[in-house]
Amino acid sequence: MSSEFLPTWKVDSLKKHLDVGSTTTNSVYIMNGVANWITYQGMQNAIAGKKDNTRTTDGRLGVSMQFPAIPPPNVLELSIKFRCESDGPFISASTTSRELNISVSSDFTTDCTRTECEKQKLKRWIHFVGVGRCGMSALAMLALKQGSEVSGSDTAWSRIMDGLQEAGARFAIPSDTVEILHAKAMGVPVIKRGVWLEMTTKDYNLITVSGTHGKSTTASMLAYVLNAMGDDLTAIVGAHVPQFPGGNILLGSSPNLVLEADEYDDCFLQLLPFIAVITNVEWEHVDIFKDEEAVKNSFRKFLKKIKVGGHLVLCGDSEGACSLLNHTSLGNVRSVWRPQPLDAGYRVTTYGIANRNEWRALSIRQNSRGGTDYALHHKGCLVANISLQLAGVHNDLNSLAVIATIRTLIDDRWPTQELINCMKLHLNNFIGVSRRLENIVNINNCHIFDDYAHHPTEVCAVLQAARQKFPLKALLVIFQPHTFSRLATFLKDFATAFRDADRVIITEVYSAREENIWNISGTDLASSIIGPPSEFIPFVVDVVDKLAREISSSPGQELFILTLGAGDVTNVGPSLLQKLQHILWGGSTTR
Structure with missing residues (x-):
């Protein structure tokens, strides 16, 4: 054109x-x-x-x-x-x-x-x-x-x-x-998008990454490591990946394609993966799924799309993910140290921290880069020590999914220890995904981070990672609820999700595609939070003004600000930086 x-x-x-x-x-x-x-x-x-x-x-x-x-x-x-x-x-x-x-x-x-x-x-x-x-x-x-x-x-x-x-x-x-x-x-x-994805991926050896949480990071990490190992693969991810030249895609010449496969509107049911990774399963997208069982039924249909002779890589620590296997001979995932042939026509490999998993992360500890180290065990044996730049146990699980998937994909073409050493090297170099505990700016002893978390489980996980990264700093969380339906459904869960924060600011709901038929507001959440003090400030611009005044009046204060949500709360960091630069005029900034 x-x-x-x-x-x-x-x-x-x-x-x-x-x-x-x-x-x-x-x-x-x-x-x-x-x-x-x-x-x-x-x-x-x-x-x-x-x-x-x-x-x-x-x-x-x-x-x-x-x-x-x-x-x-x-x-x-x-x-x-x-x-x-x-x-x-x-x-x-x-x-x-x-x-x-x-x-x-x-x-x-x-x-x-x-x-x-x-x-x-x-x-x-x-x-x-x-x-x-x-x-x-x-x-x-x-x-x-x-x-x-x-x-x-x-x-x-x-x-x-x-x-x-x-x-x-x-x-x-x-x-x-x-x-x-x-x-x-x-x-x-x-x-529709699902049909387009089917047409786009049908000629590839398709590796899908699905689950309620962690899809973007796991798919990005998997594609990055495979690419670094020499696989000129194609990848499609629903987030910006700084280490991808294409931002959120890789376009290569190999037969492999890594796809972040979303369950929203049953979009992933058009796909035919050879390897399917499921990170976890919980109730989410309440505007589409009426309850958790409806989510599970959608995932069960997806498992039937795995090609005969294919493979399922599943987080054995997720109760919801394990429940998907109740219809197979594997049952409720007890001890699975060997991929088992199933009636469904594919094999299953599990990963996690619990003893029943084939791939496990043990002795998890913080490292000097603000990330985590852990001991990698396979079938009960220590095989390597893994070091990540990413904080949080959820990212340890994401890396386990990558290790299990690559081992499944490559099978016996590489000796196991040589393969693990190669994966270890590249996992160590992965820097993460935008809007996942992303450092926006540091100014006047104030560290401003941003994260996409908008579900109670995600909020808990990112606050745990934030505490790990900055254990001694005061943690101020600015949370923008995303959709009225989600807030109304998970209000009680949100109320207890902020325990690791020192202070919480709640904005008005980012309505996205919804009308407020639930008659709920951000003020309902602010008054319900258990633990840290909280306040309701409806508009993001007013949050920026308030924080700019506080920070500029106490320039020596050590503060960690974390913005959370899937809406325009992500603009707080850049706007706050601009306002502080104007107020302080010459204050040093580090991006």
Whole structure:
């Protein structure tokens, strides 16, 4: 797509973006709905007359559709030509007093005279809705690197979109979403994210990482270590990974693909993994799953997607994860020191701290880098001492999942001890994932960190890691609840999740996609917290102002500030830095 052209399919946008005579190497698309896509071939089908055919005055076949909108003043006609080669399709737009009519026509005949070779030369054009989110942005970046033209839309700009734009993607920020309706009206395929993932991964040796918590870090760590060991693999992760050149993807030439597989909306049920990693299972996404049993049923369906002869790598310390195996001959996971063939057609390897696991982390202790060291045991025998830069027992478990998975993948092609030594080296070099206890800035003895935690279990885990990292500093937590449904469901669990903090500030709920039918607010959580003193400050900007005044008035105070949540609470750190620099004017900062 030419850089000067970006159709957004609103009348005011057409006035702004459509230039008479603009050309492009691809075709028009229209798109809407979270996690959907369309292709140039779909447009060909529409133009070729497979739906709602009309004929232009010169006999060419076309498609016509209406955009019910008030046209901009003084605009009588807009025209733009799309060229695939020298004779490609074109689109024209004209207005009347009540509507904007778009007609698409082409020199393609109904029997599609282009050869298959010619069609292969045409770049695929994919449009992603919700492209500002981690999961969708990864798919968009992968499509860019595979040579597709990429565009996208979202309700607001996000930092994730910056890298995509630099890589060549084009974006629109519509005031409403109309693309999917227009796509369907024109006969353009509209496909959900799960189907797109299935199509993207079907030709790979697929390794999925699933679970309620820890998916992003485990998938990133696994892909990083495999890549460092020489596997030129592909990886798709729902978070920014500083050590990935592509941000949240790797694109390689080997047959292996590591995918963070999300259970939300049963998206992962379209996948067919050879190796499936499950980190844990708890009730989450309460807007999708009515209770914990519904979550487990979804995961049980996912286990049936593992290919025959494949492998399940499962955290044996997670009661929810182990309960998934009740339908197999393995039962409730007692002592599993040897991968067992199951009735389901795949083998199981477990990891954790408990004695029943094949891979175990023992003698866990803090190291000088703020991370953890532990003794790695396999089948009851000490095989290595592992050192991580990441803090928290949950990251020890994540690393165990990586070790167990790589050992399963490589099997007997490497001697066990040589393989473990190689993994040990690269695990030691992994620095983590953005928004996972990420250091934002240090200023005037104040350390500001940020984390994505928005579930009670995640809050407990990150506070434990924070205490490990800074055992003697006062810990101030700023928590932004994410969605009303989650807060209403887990209010009691949240109330006890902040015990490791010295002080807690609760903001108003980040509503995301929800209306507040639960009649709940951040103030309900602030008044319920057991342990540290807490207060309710509704707006993030007011939190920044309050902290700036406190820190600047006590410049020598040792303070560890941790922002938690999946919403815009992540902006507190950068905003606070900017305000403190202005107040202190010349105070040293270290990013």
